[in-house]
Ligand code: AMP
């Protein structure tokens with residue numbers, strides 16, 4: 001057996017979702033894209049499958065991953081789900097352009113569902129063409145891997161394929177394929193579809209599947225479905241706290257884009273904050289700002305409420321009031337969990353070791369000064385690590401970023417007093433701060449530079465960014481330019497739902 005064949009055959013398939021009955025999915029195979037070629041591979045994601053550096057040189061593996069050739073053991077499918085989009089229930093969504101190729105064992109245990117996005121029409125494509133454009137595929141590819149490196153739960157991305165096929169959006173673009181992976185792609189909307197169809201048997205089967213597949217520890221709970229809801233509440237709260245701390249706006253927090261595993265899922269018109277702007281709306285199509293940055297915590301609860309409602313028949317099939325009571329109780333944990341996670345995270349960003357009652361005010365006052373001066377979010381927190389705790393003149397390099405400089409001076413006096421209360425050595429605190437405040441995030445303009453090159457068939461910038469963002473907390477020599485605030489053209493970029 002040659003090396004190439006071994007790469008594919010070392011993947012062991014399980015196909016658990018395919019074993020569920022018909023209404024859960026539609027069996028479908030990808031429609032190959034003309035002129036498909038491998039554009040980029042994430043070594044970190046490949047490692048999760050036990051695939052080495054050269055694994056994707058294996059032609060058979062590539063044929064399968066790019067949808068050119070089905071694999072007998074893999075059982076490809078499109079998942080069925082519904083969801084609330086911008087607050088309105090849409091009874092039929094489903095994977096309209098993503099096809100689960102199969103589920104394989106992870107190198108270190110666990111399992112990964114491999115999903116090819118842009119793989120062609122499925123029974124759920126509605127008016128869509130089943131395709132994804134290079135631009136949006138690059139954004140999802142880079143951001144999935146960048147979020148993971150930041151320590152934020154997310155779906156992963158194994159590789160990206162370019163193609164010669166044109167896809168029409170507002171203009172003619174290149175089609176692409178993204179190989180996405182997650183332990184499961186089940187969404188809140190996967191539950192909603194069965195609830196609204198009153199298919200409570202299927203609803204139960206789905207919950208049992210999710211518990212057995214991804215939350216086996218809950219199986220022994222006397223109330224496993226309530227335990228599942230509680231777990232999703234907890235994970236979602238923790239996830240959204242992390243988004244807020246890193247300055248990530250998802251852009252389309254519809255319930256079909258909410259992962260039952262608490263992963264960041266479905267990267268569309270997302271954006272990282274450049275200037276700190278609490279009401280930042282990254283999605284140009286979101287006219288009312290429903291998914292504005294500072295609304296994400298409350299939208300998280302709104303979405304969880306949709307999930308809880310869909311789970312009511314599981315919580316208590318006979319007594320509606322009892323079911324509502326359990327759901328309400330589970331949802332009540334959301335806000336305190338999120339607030340506590342955010343508070344702990346903000347304290348860490350500020351380099352505070354002990355917890356004091358006035359820490360939140362200290363953080364909030366800094367954020368208010370940053371908002372008033374449109375100060376760069378990532379860089380300000382990163383550079384705050386260099387502040388000495390001893391009373392001294394404010395460092396000009398920081399002070400000059402604020403419009404209200406006197407306000408910053410006053411804040412700095414409080415901050416330094418607070419640091420001295422902790423009594424941690426400056427160098428030690430600075431090192432801790434640099435472990436939680438990234439130097440590099442996927443700013444829109446950086447993604448745009450990689451996209452512009454890739455559209456000319458050159459993927460060098462894409463790979464450079466992928467490698468850079470794999471180590472966001474390390475100063476990387478020669479890469480200072482990638483920490484720069486956006487140039488004027490980069491500030492004006494408009495990202496819409498079109499993808
Ligand atoms: P999204 O906004 O990407 O989360 O997609 C919402 C829904 O529309 C999902 O059911 C997608 O599968 C579907 N969809 C988005 N784009 C396409 C497309 N080009 N072709 C078919 N279905 C699509």
Ligand code: MG
Nearest residue numbers: 256257265266
């Ligand atoms: Mg989606």
